[in-house]
Amino acid sequence: METLNYPALGETLVRHTLSNGLRILVAPKPGFRRAHAIFATRYGGADRRFRLGDRWIDTPAGIAHFLEHKMFDMPDGSNVLAELSARGASPNAYTGSAVTAYHFTCTDNFYVNLDTLLNYVSTPYYTEESVRKEQGIIAQEIRMYENSPGSVGYYRLMEILYAHHPVRENVAGTVESIASITPETLYNCHKVFYNPSNMVLCCVGDVDPEAVIAAAERILPSQPGEQPNRDYGEPESPLPAERRSEREMEVAQPIFYMGVKLDAPKSGADRLRFRLLAELALDRLAGPSSGLYNDLYAQGLLSRDFGFEVDDAAGAMTMLIAGESRDPEAVADALFERIDRVSHRGPDAAAFERCRRARYGMELGGLDRFSGYAGALFRGCMDGWNALDVFDLLQGFTAEEAAEFLCSAVTPERAAMSVIRPAG
Amino acid sequence: MDYFRTELAPCVWLTALRTDKFKTGCLSATLLTQLDRETAAENAAIPYVLRRGTASLTDMRAISARLDGLYGAAVEPRVRKLGEIHAVGFLSDFPEDRYLPESGELENVIALIGELWLNPNTRGGLFLPEYVDSEREKLLERIESLRNDRRSWAVRRLIENMCAYEPYAVSALGGADEAENLHYVRLTKDYRATLASSPMEFFYCGSRSGDEVAEMIRSAMLLLPRGDIDLELGTDVRMNAVEAEPRVFTEEMDVTQGVLAMGYRLGSCMLDPDEAAIRVFNAVFGGCATSKLFTNVRERLSLCYYASSSADLLKGILTVSSGIDFDKYEPARNEIDAQLDAMRAGDITEAELSAAKKAVANSLRQIPDSPAALEDFYLRQVIRGTDASPDDMAALAEDVTAESVAEIARGVEADAVFFLKGEDA
Secondary structure: OEEEEEOOOOEEEEEEEOOOOOEEEEEEOOOOOOEEEEEEEOOOOOOOEEEEOOEEEEOOOOHHHHHHHHOOEOOOOOEHHHHHHHOOOEEEEEEOOOOEEEEEEEOOOHHHHHHHHHHHHOOOOOOHHHHHHHHHHHHHHHHHHHOOHHHHHHHHHHHHHOOOOHHHOOOOOOHHHHHOOOHHHHHHHHHHHOOHHHEEEEEEEOOOHHHHHHHHHHHOOOOOOOOOEEOOOOOOOOOOOOOEEEEEEOOOOOEEEEEEEEOOOOOOHHHHHHHHHHHHHHHHHHOOOOHHHHHHHHOOOOOOOOEEEEEEEOOEEEEEEEEEOOOHHHHHHHHHHHHHHHHHHOOOHHHHHHHHHHHHHHHHHHOOOHHHHHHHHHHHHHHOOOHHHHHHHHHOOOHHHHHHHHHHHOOHHHEEEEEEEEOO | OEEEEEEEEOOEEEEEEEOOOOOEEEEEEEEEEEOOHHHHHHHHHHHHHHOOOEOOOOOHHHHHHHHHHOOOOEEEEEEEEEOOEEEEEEEEEEEOHHHOOOOOHHHHHHHHHHHHHHOEOEEOOEEOHHHHHHHHHHHHHHHHHHHHOHHHHHHHHHHHHHOOOOHHHOOOOOOHHHHHOOOHHHHHHHHHHHHHHOOEEEEEEEOOOHHHHHHHHHHHOOOOOOOOOOOOOOOOOOOOOOOOOOEEEEEEEOOOOEEEEEEEEOHHHHHOOOHHHHHHHHHHHHHOOOOHHHHHHHHHOOOOOOEEEEEEOOOOEEEEEEEEOHHHHHHHHHHHHHHHHHHHOOOOOHHHHHHHHHHHHHHHHOHHHOHHHHHHHHHHHHHHOOOOOHHHHHHHHHOOOHHHHHHHHHHOEEEEEEEEEEOOO
């Protein structure tokens, strides 16, 4: 057990790896009533093709998400969601492109709930009947996403940006793809990906790290299980597969998603540093205090829900810029014009310093939002970085570095845009 | 957490909670006005126009640069509909001094909020027309974009139809027609009049003492005009359904999934509302993962991915929403009705009741872990005229009986149904 202290942040982090390979992270939060536990596997929508024993297996789109839904059924016919809820906890789960995470938040009975969490996620139980029933529920979930202009716009962007990397597919799959899922495929996926050595347990709250470790040791299998071998296909070109997508839906005004594939270091602290640099560069380019945002806002081309982020999943790092605008092309043109100006005039050190401070404050506030904090901790653990390192890393960037990043990574040739236009 | 409440000036109040557990402090400054179709869009526009520029920070970029320099402090317009009270103002959060290389964060934030309220960027005493014109367009865009979220859109259309003759039909952003008519001269007048005549609520949560914060706000708001204050603010609670049978409204949209929204009057329980019991009633019906709607409409019948209910304790309205296939309107509606009937008949198991009580108590007990949740909770308590803490409410929820839940269910009246369906479906 290793304890890391961050006195300037008022934080402590306890890390431990069990002999079965499970990594455990605990961030004690004295004074808080709420405690959050998350048990996550490095397995998501993008992990469609993998090796089991000596053969490669191809699975239908949406299977990781389907498996997530079915983890709550127990062999005795009970449903864990109901059991945890009956104790007053708020349990839930989510599936991303690269991870599936099961979590609960509670103010009471934390250790009993933790036992339940560890138990059910390591107990696969699927029947023909329960799989059939879930197909109806998930079909409605997929229809809900199909109705959401934001979700459609995002996935259209990923489809044109990436030629074949599976992050381009909807994590939930399609109504057709999930129809072919059987209990056997689910058992295979659980066997390959739900091994202690492929998982991370993370707790944030006023909890005792030793008790958390003891629970995991007591409940989980003692063997690490096999190391999953997954296939995301050939490396992607740095250029988008297609540049444009247009769709019509019932929306008030056009919604746009712009994206750029980023060529980031493979893993570890370098990858974290790279992502942070990309975020800072975006803050400076398009954040609330940028000339770009304020000009476009004043011209009526952007609204307050304009935003951007850097997505990092399954080895694919993507810069996303999204918003609503009556003229998305004008927004894109203005963006590249600004970058062009930076490359000629050089960076503004004072403005960059303000962005760095703003980012510091934002990351600091994030330490009180348990589910987001726990999410950053376990993802970092899977990818070889420590979420609390961002505070030190932030001090090390220069305005020149951010400007250089923008000019080289964000060019018209590398960008793609998906637009949802009002129908009719 | 020390609770502190004091009157800073006539009808200007501060609620302050002192705690060291958060990385960030929280401060809000809110005017309370009566929700009304005529004035809602104007009132909603005020904080957005004020946020465009002050006398010393003349445009939005200058304000944002100032906030970035304050280590990412945020001061954002916040417009809420609390029953039929329209709460408009600013919500701010900012890092606590002890995590920063310099101090004075709260002082700076309060000074900025005071300037936003009292010292806008004006020309000849009037808001800049370009700011008002631009915020009118943004407000219209925001109103029009509400339809992009199909679920909340269906609930909104339900309320607009169900409460057509009540101010409650108006959204927090106001109506599009009224927003269309925003004009800088009228808006400046409305701003001055509203500022002088509305009760104002400040909320603070952070490491400083209530007395200190009160003093800082007093000096930042020294020039706040105080005229005849509107003390008659309130929400008109309608007890019964408008017609004997629920009114049914249907609309078409180019969608792949229907949204069924059902609206009820909470009825007789609103005569002397027992909030804890109403919360538990809602949790048993459709407010948590063990609820009747979740277990039956979703898990047993596989009709949907979501089916849940929500109660407005100030207005006495219950709504249900569920995303379903177009041809499942009848079975879904019948099942939702059947579950409410079961509750009226007292069919509430010990397990259902106990899980619902725990869900309610658990969510209340988590409120003191989030400054923003505390802010919203205490503003609602002010409107209800109580200072009960989340813990007090949680304790009450734990004592609710099955009979009191059934009693509430018996008083509930179905008033309207709204179905959003596909074109030609």
